Amino acid sequence: MQLIHFSEDGQSRIGIKTEHGFLNVAKAAAALSLPFPSYIDDVLKDPEQAAQLDAILAQADTLTDPAYYVSMEEVTFLPVFSRPGKILCIGKNYAAHVAETKSEAPKKPLVFSKFTSALAAHKEGIPIPEHTDKVDYEVELVAVIGKxxxxxxxxEALNHVAGYTIGNDVTARDWQKGSPQWLLGKSPDKFAPLGPVYVTADELDPTNLDISLKLNGEVRQNSNTQHLIFDIATIVSYISQHFALEPGDIIFTGTPDGVILGYPEDEQVWLKPGDVIESTIEGIGTLVNTFR
Structure with missing residues (x-):
């Protein structure tokens, strides 16, 4: 199953992929006289709302009129997950990224967090805050907890993962390095764009997905999730030994090499207004954001 989250007349809406395109769940529900969920988060957290979505999908073949569908090119996206309980991240999780930053590989998953105010959507502009001039990109596979x-x-761990999406762990490097805690550099507003699509776990093998990033059309990052130091199962298990992961929690699983920080210091050109980032993961799509 593939889902998108978008805004329509100021309301939160879900789109679900069918053979005819992305079905507008709200319009389909109205035509079928069925209740419907408005947030993908709620589909994960509430079995009743998950059942509502399944009931609509079961009758989707009867809705062939294009009016029931939305265009990926024209829709106004929202973050695929707008109300996660926790946004967790794993640092230094590709060996080549560890090497380029001249740091030591962690012996256990390196866990940090972002605030929910950092969430942003596909095609949403990301503001560069005042007082930082070292903003960097980090394409990452994002795991979504379902149980x-x-x-x-x-x-057991992958049985608790409902699906995956794409994230960009945008980072203010000077703020990150200015404190023993990474939070200040990781959590400025809109520094956690997600999307454009949420794909359920049955459609993807998270251990072997091509992952890449382009800056203004130039390939900067290009790897595969098979190169993760700690795979998704290890990450979920490790975190769960310390506190409970709940449905709707999301985990950024680490970025490959190619970040600006990894360049020689005299070649580091940090992100600036107008720069366009395309973050791509096999089987999910491409998350696009422009800095402003």
């Missing part, structure tokens, strides 16, 4: 995970084993 509570507490003290789960690596063998």
């Amino acid at each position: 509570k995970a507490y003290c789960v084993s690596p063998e």
Whole structure:
């Protein structure tokens, strides 16, 4: 299953991919006289709302009129997850990225967080804050929790992952390095864009997905999730030993090499207004954001 989250007349809406395109769940529900969910987060958290979505999808073949569908080119996207309980991130999780930053590979997953105010959508502009001039990009596979995970084993862990999306762990490097905690450099407003599509776990193998990023059309990052130091199962299990992961929680799983920080210091050209980032992961799509 593939879902998008968008705005229509000021209201939150879900689109679900069918053979005819992305079905506007709200319009379909009205035509079928069925209740409907408005947030993908709620589909994960509430079994009743998940059942509502399944009921609409079961009758989607009867809705062939283009008026029931939305265009990916024209829709106004919202972050695929707008109300996660926790935004967690894993640092230094590709060996080549560790090498380019001249740092030491972690012996355990390096966990930090972002605030929900950092969320942004596909095609949404990302403001560069005042007082920082070292803003960097980091394309990442984002794992989405679908079932509570507490003290789960690596063998059990993927049973608790509902699906995946694309994230860009945008970072103000000077703020990140200006404190022992990374939070200030990681959580400025809109520094966690997500999207454009949420793909359920049954459609993807998270251990072997091509992952790449372009800056103004130039390929800067290009790798595969098979090069993760700690895979998704290990990450979920490790975090769950410390606190419970709840449905709707999201985990940025680390970025490959090619970030600006990894360039020689005299070649580091930091992000500036007008720069366009395209973050692509196989099987999910391309998340596009412009800095302003």
